Amino acid sequence: MPQLILSDASLAYGHVPLLDHADFQLDPGERVALIGRNGTGKSSLLRALAGQGTLDDGTVWQQPGIRRGYVPQEPPFDPDRSVFEAVVDGMGEVSTLLAEYHAVAHAMAEDSADHEALLERMHQLQGELESLNAWSFEMQAERVIQRFSLDPDARVGTLSGGQKKRLALAQALAISPELLLLDEPTNHLDIGAIEWLEEFLVSSGVSMVFITHDRRFLDRVSTRIVELDRGRLLSCPGNFSAYLARKESILHDEAIQNAKFDKFLAQEEVWIRKGVEARRTRNEGRVLRLEQLRRERVARRERQGKVELALDAGDKSGKLVAELEHVSKHFGEGAQRLTVVRDFSCRLQRGDKIGLIGPNGAGKTTLLRLILGELAPDSGRVRLGTKIEVAYFDQFRTQLDEEAALVDVISPGSDYVEIGNEKKHVIGYLGDFLFAPQRARSPVKSLSGGERNRLLLARLFARPANVLVLDEPTNDLDIETLELLEQLLQDYTGTLFLVSHDRAFIDNVVTQSIAFEGEGVWHEYAGGYQDxxxxxxxxxxxxxxxxxxxxxxxxxxxxxxxxxxxxxxxxxxxxxxxxxxxxxxxxxxxxxxxxxxxxxxxxxxxxxxxxxxxxxxxxxxxxxxxxxxxxxxxxxxx
CATH class of the missing domain: 1.10.287 (Helix Hairpins)
Incomplete structure (x- = not known):
């Protein structure tokens, strides 16, 4: 029996149809990856499947009584709730009892508490929880909270955006769902958490529809790929590698059919322009067919163009970029002392492409700042090369002014940007990154996550730099743009420092890696993450x-x-x-x-x-x- 059915669904944004009479069915045990270019409507479709969004037409049916977990891109939470309370919120009747039991257990640790009253209330709660067979839910909640490195007593309002995403995943998984709907679940997770999530999802047997641009995650988790392309849903059994082989054939066939159609339409246009012959033969059927062909050609939606990426490495830096000898760095003193870098040495040269591998909080940013001379070591020596021009890509997009227009972000005070030796109008340059001319004056706050990343890349590449520092550049980018960015960075002649949790991206770009080994120890290795x-x-x-x-x-x-x-x-x-x-x-x-x-x-x-x-x-x-x-x-x- 199907668990989810989408029937004849239509949804439009302005005059652009995101869904054009689309159909979809999810069967038990299927793990369906929903892919497509940024802006095609994937998140809107997932919201509709989760009952959080509406369709212009069509229906969504869900198996009655099924336990469903939904993780949106920007999960909403009550900022005053604790992490534990937020995780168990999705458990229905059990959630209130578990939250109170958790609060009572903490209150009993206070010296000034009324221990007798609290103990009596705890016994009552234990009885109610046992009658609902709820202890497994508590264990599951504690397990996922620990797995995602969250503090159960922290207030949600104090969490970062990445921590809130991990909290949303914990909340969805804690109910032992039968159906999961996940929008970019790997964003802001470190590689260890991503691999744990992969294994959990594959071994759990839960049915799911998920959106991700992490190709390694796609290959490991998906049993079917569904691409949303120009309002239609194209289904392909198997993982992402199988889809790529089939997609190439589909696009080739589509191009041939479009070429045949256009040739036939051109022939009919030549015929109708003869005029006299058309009227003399009174071939009204042919005229009507031509009118239908014209309508079909107007209605045909072409694939969105590709991002045009170009990067100016500027003047060459010296051959030596940085040399570190027995460098150490710590924060805090006494019992609170934390060693982030311990006795690390390396020599980095022009053209090296270095990936930094380590869990969140390991100190990747600190190590980068030491390498680039922005932070002084507590011991050891850092020697920097000459003529270094550094450009940064910030994963939190703090460089973007929410109220600024797109053109002012790219080229404040000027209508032109200069890439290499080529001068280009800023609106045309934005077009290379798939921003339509009519949006050039729109504020940054109107952009989606993927569009903000594209804008930040556009700003980054509009300035010459012989050292690039990219901190999670792949978040929210579609797969085609990721592959173009990979190619650009492979051809880049400057020095690259890459912090990313996208394993395929690291493997395809870097020449060497600096990996965290624990307790402040970092080692340098040849190759990427898989090596x-x-x-x-x-x-x-x-x-x-x-x-x-x-x-x-x-x-x-x-x-x-x-x-x-x-x-x-x-x-x-x-x-x-x-x-x-x-x-x-x-x-x-x-x-x-x-x-x-x-x-x-x-x-x-x-x-x-x-x-x-x-x-x-x-x-x-x-x-x-x-x-x-x-x-x-x-x-x-x-």
Missing amino acids: WADYQARRRAQEAAQPVAKREASGAVQSAKSKADGGRKMSYKETRELAELPGRITSLEQEQARINQRLADPTIYQAEPQEAQRISLRLTEIDDELMALLERWEALEL
């Missing part, structure tokens, strides 16, 4: 296997010695071989476990069928090799 993650996995596997391998190797050597003393004397080569067998077996078993884990992911068979076949064959080879090694071990010990 760092693979290194960490190998290190953990080696550390886990080392004690076992040592014990087994010791046993093997002892066995070899016993044989040398009492049985058939083994050669030196055989003794060495026996001692090495446990390590070889452990290595194969680890490879076997990694392959089994990859093959357990169903998306690999759709996205990478050849890779799935290759590693399946390798799995068979490992089984044969293990059997041969075990037989050899047995033979040597006889």
Whole structure:
């Protein structure tokens, strides 16, 4: 039985239809990713599915009694509520009891409290909660609050925008929903929280519709892709990789059909302009058909153009950008002392593209400020290069004046911007970032999240800089713009510092990473996030296997010695071989476990069928090799 049905839905913004008689159905267990360009109406559609927005026409049906969680882009909360109260607010009757139980438990810790009265009330609440089987809800609430690194007693009004997004996710997940509607759930989450959310959503079996531009998240979570394009919903089974292959074919077919249509229309226009022949033949049917073709051509909506990105690296900086030697930085004193950077050294040169990897609060911004000489270290030395011109992209968009017009943000006091050696009118430049001329005088406060990011990129790229600092530039950008930005940064000849939780973006852009290892320790690695993650996995596997391998190797050597003393004397080569067998077996078993884990992911068979076949064959080879090694071990010990 379907859990959600959208029927013949229409919705327009001004004269532009966001939904044009669209239909959609969500079945149990499906995880549907809703994608599309910024401004196509994805959030409006999700609000309608959640019952938070209205349609101009059409209906939304939801399975009666289903538990539904909804996370909007900008979640609204009562600022006076505590985090715990806000999380349990969505639990109906249980929420009031849990909130009071939580408050009573805290009140009992006060010395001046009436402990007898509070204890009596706690017993009453316990009875009521047990009758509703509510303790599992409390455990779930506490678990998600902890997972998203929130303080249960903090007031909602004191939280940042990112913390409020994590709170909204915690609230939606705490009710153990059967249906989830998520709008950009990965925004403001660090990589650890994103990966936890991926695993939770995949293993929970909950049905969902979600909007995201995180391609790694799309590939891991989605079972179906639905693209909202020019008012229509295009459905594609499988993950994002499968969608990309199919989309290319669809766009190719659409271009061919449009070209055929335009050619036929042009031929008919030539015929009607002959006039005399048209009247003489009295072919009224052909004239009527031409009128219909004209109406269809006018009604046809072309795909929105691509963002035109260009970046001026300005004058070259010196070859050395920054050199840090044994740099440390801490904040606070005594018991409150927090070491953010501990004995860190690195040498960064012109053209390096550095990604900073670490959880929220690890100190990425502090490390960046140390590298760029904006913050003095407590110990160690920082040496900066010459001719450095730095430009910043701020994830919180504090550089944008809400009341300023778009043209004044880009080029205050001038009608032109200069990119490289080319002078361009500011309205045309805004058009490169998909801002229509009629919006050039609109205030910043009228823009959506994605549009604000595009505006900030436009402002950033309008100024020459040989060092770019990008702090979460991917939030709210659509996938096509992300890929164009990736290409631009790959071709950029200056030095780049990138802070991002978009794993695919990091992997596609950076040449090296500086990763947080805990307790103020940072290390530099070649490559992007996946290279760092693979290194960490190998290190953990080696550390886990080392004690076992040592014990087994010791046993093997002892066995070899016993044989040398009492049985058939083994050669030196055989003794060495026996001692090495446990390590070889452990290595194969680890490879076997990694392959089994990859093959357990169903998306690999759709996205990478050849890779799935290759590693399946390798799995068979490992089984044969293990059997041969075990037989050899047995033979040597006889």
